[in-house]
Amino acid sequence: VMQKNWIGRSVGSELKFQIHGTNDDIVVFTTRPDTVFGATFMCLSPEHPLVETLSKGTDKENEVKAFVQKISSQERSAEGLEKYEKEGVFTGAYCINPATDEKIPVYTANFVLMEYGTGAIMSVPAGDQRDFEFARKYGLEIRVVVQPEQEKFDPDTMEQAYTGEGVMVNSGEFDGMDSKKAMDAMTDWLEKKGKGKKTVSYRLR
Numbered sequence: 001v002m003q004k005n006w007i008g009r010s011v012g013s014e015l016k017f018q019i020h021g022t023n024d025d026i027v028v029f030t031t032r033p034d035t036v037f038g039a040t041f042m043c044l045s046p047e048h049p050l051v052e053t054l055s056k057g058t059d060k061e062n063e064v065k066a067f068v069q070k071i072s073s074q075e076r077s078a079e080g081l082e083k084y085e086k087e088g089v090f091t092g093a094y095c096i097n098p099a100t101d102e103k104i105p106v107y108t109a110n111f112v113l114m115e116y117g118t119g120a121i122m123s124v125p126a127g128d129q130r131d132f133e134f135a136r137k138y139g140l141e142i143r144v145v146v147q148p149e150q151e152k153f154d155p156d157t158m159e160q161a162y163t164g165e166g167v168m169v170n171s172g173e174f175d176g177m178d179s180k181k182a183m184d185a186m187t188d189w190l191e192k193k194g195k196g197k198k199t200v201s202y203r204l205r
Contacts, residue, residue, distance in 0.1 A: 029117030038145035058092030098195035
């Protein structure tokens with residue numbers, strides 16, 4: 001068990017979010033590809049090499065630099081993060097959600113660690129508590145894409161994220177599908193578009 005936890009093996013999908021105005025992608029690893037239609041912003045680790053690149057030449061450049069510097073003096077571990085309030089800065093750049101083709105803002109945030117996955121996370125505030133708190137704090141859109149069969153969530157009145165399984169909503173052709181089945185179906189669909197694939201991620205401690 002100790003060795004398993006040490007290696008930190010996760011099965012999921014690798015998805016590509018094209019950086020708006022370029023041919024480059026932000027690659028994310030997610031164990032919940034079924035929630036991709038609910039990704040309303042992107043968060044990069046402050047250590048991510050793209051943070052400096054994306055903010056360069058924008059009116060956010062100095063703010064991003066100051067934020068990265070501040071975070072570098074904090075404890076950067078999963079345990080250490082629990083001590084700090086979730087905070088971030090808009091990089092001035094956008095990327096394209098591969099499922100919705102919508103432009104979504106790219107932030108750098110202190111709760112994203114470089115050593116997990118790719119150091120970038122697609123942020124689905126209705127389905128992840130950290131993303132939910134971040135979205136409420138910075139006034140970002142919360143879009144429900146998975147809900148229990150007999151329940152209907154209102155993003156304006158939700159008090160916390162729903163992290164369980166359920167039925168797909170607001171997810172185009174996948175509406176009404178069981179979220180577990182949607183994981184494979186959506187990854188296959190994005191793979192055909194050249195925007196995703198199934199993969200395994202390791203978090204070596």
